[in-house]
Amino acid sequence: MNVLFVGLGSIGTRHLNNLAEVCARRGIELKADALRSSLRPLPGDAAQKLRAQYVSFDQLGHYDAAFITTPTHLHAHAIAELAGKADCFFIEKPIFEGTGYDLEQLGLGPGQKAYVAAPMRWCGVYLALKELLGSLRPYSARVICSSYLPGWRPGVDYRQVYSAHKAMGGGVTIDLIHEWDYMVDLFGPPLACYNFKGTYSHLEIDSDDLSVYIARYPNMLAEIHLDYFGRTYRRSIELFCKDGTVTADFGAGTLTLADGTVERHEEPLNQRYLREMEYFVDYALQGRGESVNSPGMALDVLRLTLGE
Template identity: 45%
Template sequence: MKVCFVGLGSIASRHIKNLYSLYGSKIEIDAVRSGKGNTQNHDIEKRISHVYRDNEAIPYGYDVIFITNPTKLHYTALERMHSHGRHFFIEKPVFETGEEDISKLKLRNDSIYYVACPLRYTNVIQYLKQKVDFSQVYSIRCISSSYLPEWRPGTDYRNSYSAKRILGGGVAIDLIHEWDYIRYLIGDPEKVCCLMGKKSDLEIDSDDVAAYIAEYPDKMVELHLDYFGRIPVRKLELYSRDDVITANLLEQKIIYGRTGRQVDLPEDRDSYQKKELIHFFAIVNGELTNDNSIVDGCRTLKIAKGAIE
């Protein structure tokens, strides 16, 4: 199998490592990048057959192309690479606004265009999907709070894409995982009210906080996202007919409030990232239907940006 990565940042390096762990010598990897630097990861460099620059002739005939460059460049990367590959794995968020003209891409009916959002493959979210009757849940409170300067040790947060609005930074887009797994668990809201802005003293020009209230026919959802929480929190609280269920993604556990019963669901990050890759290739092989298409990704992005009523 021949694959090509467009962009060689940290998420691309993780995918390359995991692909080799899963498929070994069955996979051949090329990369396309516009920068002049190295990956700074010699193990990853050794696994890449060839790196193409923008001004070089990129081969055709890739089985899968991974779009892993900055969000702002996803649309043009897909447009430019469309004729070079058959199937596409696009990092979240799918595009910059969700309002892009998909028809101009001339997508093929026999190709898979999958938008990555790996938190839905965590043990915690999978447990909720399989074990909870959401028809009995009246309200959900969800929060993702963390401190942006501590996200990427050894780098200056002020230079990250998260800090820069022009590169697609801001909590609404950066933390789109929350809206992805909410949609995965309970579908689309009928209405979303949203406030977002820059409120902290972080040296960024992107939004650092967003708060949502979403209405469903039978329930309400509250969601809080921020870049400035000094104690990391990522959890959901489900208020149901019979219990209050807390799903803690950082502590990797489920707690049933009334009885105190606790379900521990430990795993490392590569575990759920690999599960997503396995899921994607099952879609490519016709074993599963595509459950996160470009249309789905745009819908999630519009909700995250508060663009629906």
């Protein structure tokens, strides 16, 4: 499998390591190159997994797959530069920092295989909830993702990362697009949605640190709360149903059923990324199935998050 990584920060390195593990398990020869902004030394053993490192698009050949793992505001440029040079794309979420992009012009039309990352859909708790969903008829859903931005990346000044800067695609509204991604996967797009957002905390950022939605579906209402300032990590969805409340707690790895039964689905964080990579290798290399999160789908969710 001949692949290119555009950007090798923390998430790009995670995907490289997971791809190497999946290929090794399956007996697939992996040849990985990286296009980077500089050739400073890579952490850990990432460099040992690479065949070559480049600093210019002009140096590149053709690849089975290209991983776009740069900061969000650089995605469109990288994709356009690689048009016709990659059989399949793996694009980190969110797909772009805004919605003013033409997928056809970027080379992401219907004929181009591409998947936009959606790791929450691959975690054990979510998979269990989705399997259960057919037997539920929720009256309302309450979703929260609350965490403390300065604690996201230990040893890194939070003011310097893309999350802190609106122009770089930061802000909870699109940085935490996972919540809307899985809500649309579970229930489809809402009939109507209202959003209030802004910067309210002490954090030294110019992006929004709080975003709250109320959405209307045919048979239920949904509330979504996203913030960067919660000191206690909370990530869950509560479904209020006739027989009780079903709660998927993604932080604790538990699914609490309406009768109070608690199913435990704890697993290492990386397990969801490994499942995602297993899927991508099947999709990209062996042509199994359609993209479960195509650029068109991802752009629709981005429009929803931004109220467009």
